[in-house]
Amino acid sequence: MADVQWLSIDILPIDEQFLQLLEHKQLKKDMSVYKEVIQYVLHQLQTDKDVKTARVMKIIGQDIPEITALGNALLQNSKDSAPVAQELYRQAMLAGDDQGSFSYASMLYRGYGGTPTDEEEATKLFSRLSKKGHPYAQMNLASIIMRSHPQRVSDAIQLYELAGKSGVSDAYMELGRMYRLGYGVHQDHQKAKHYFQQGTENGMSNPRCHFMLGVYCSSPENESDLRKAFQHFQVAAAKGLPEAQYNVGLRYLKGQGVDANPYNAAEFFTMASLQDFQIAQVNLANMYLHGNGIKKDMNKASYWFGKAAALGGTIGNEAKSQLVQLQAKESNTCAVM
Template sequence: MPRKTFLLISLIALFFSLTACQSEKAKDIPAEKKGVEYYQQKKYRKALPLLKKSADSGNAAALYYLGLMHRQGNGVEKSAGKACQYFLKAAEGGYKEAYLAAGLCYRKGNGFSRDDREAFRWAKKAADETGESGMKDENRRELAVLLGDSYFAGDGTVQDFPKAARWYEKAAELGDTRAQGALAFLYCSGKGVLIDREKAKYWADKAVSRKDDMGEYTLGRLSLLDEPPDMKKAVYWYRKASDQRNPWAQQALGEMYEEGKGVKRDLAKARYYYGLAAKSGMEEMKKALAGFEERHTPKKPA
């Protein structure tokens, strides 16, 4: 067969192959739309086969809705792992509503290992490409908390307190208790924002109404800034926060017992609270414990 004829036949075959693929995908668009329609009508048994058919051809929207069904247990067995696998495929397929879902999966480690870098990447992508205006309040809150936590702790990105404060403020205004407590701490400590005791107390009061440990810790710190310092109130709030395993409150109690401020000096209790704080794994808490032990370990005679 002449070479030109062979090339011509190959090109024609490729054309028809691509046309067939496009035609097959086009058939899946109505299936996806009808499947989503059934999903929204809560007719999950009818939605499932249509979404599966569409998802099998790589339809990202269908993959996302299958993820929702598995996450909620609607028409299928509830499975966070399967839900996350669908969400990630949908996100990789460019479905913007799946970006945040994929980020949350990586943060929680559902279906695959926790990966803070990937969690941040997908959350940032959701913020940049989807935008908060295109999200429901619940999703806006989850996005703000994830990004706030990432910037606050430096998980998956460079630690950045000003950015953490901005995202926590968004989440706090949407009613997230943890964000309210974290924001109170930032306003009290001046990390990322100017120190503002009124705002710190405002957000701490909101947070402690739902028993948030960071809000309790912040009220303890604020009590020490009163004129004169209210040591009794500080100890009260630090103990409440410590009972919820707040390492900053535990370290603060360790210092108070070591120095005899607000409580009777008790080195055994000081060591106990320093030890609790160090169990958090935070380097600053480990250093505080090491410093305490160095200060109170009898030195051997030379």
């Protein structure tokens, strides 16, 4: 068990955070109730005694989901609270809460915050929840199968499809990725596109699925496909995907699938650059360097070349070279003046 001797009631959210949790209905009881639960669980863990589910239930007013909600609140507040949160999830599981069981299994599998791992037990829990129709457990179990038992790929596919039908769009992303790369299956781009498409339908709008459809539509020979590519990239960009933001910027810059607009290109390159998307930083630096669509600004050009250079790699080395040249040019200009 992780060290809990130094933990105290301070792992609870402070009053301001607590009020926000109440406002967003993440918690719904008085702070005194949660303090009593934490004090009891902490005491039992620190004295190496069993936590009694009946006692926890009595304190929490028989509100089983609230045990899980308290565990969530603790983890949001501090990673140090992981041992207590894990025990709360275990208590919720013992009381019959599937979400608590899922959270407990997830912590068991990953060992979050220094808590002990037990992959075998976690897998059993994910399997049990999957049979009950828990979509995120189905996702996790499918992922475990693909890593540990690739010969059972058909089971993984079935689990991903069940999760997808329950509204977990990432399941369709995983299926599309498998068929695109030939991971555990024969490579099949038609099936890949089919699954990526499913991840954008029926109320789902998975940004990575949109991005991959944009990639598939990026054929320079077909203007109609280029327009579709731009639309997919645009949806993914609006959801914050930096590679999509870069691609929208690139298409505005080159006029592919949309009318050329350097100003808009710079806007989207900036969005991606702020998320450390390296090639967007280089493009943005060059736009500032040449005043393409935006006002020429040597300081900003240097800044973005520097940011890209700091990320290293081939692109980083090229950015560093451009930065050195820019600084040398500025130095010579100052010397002449």
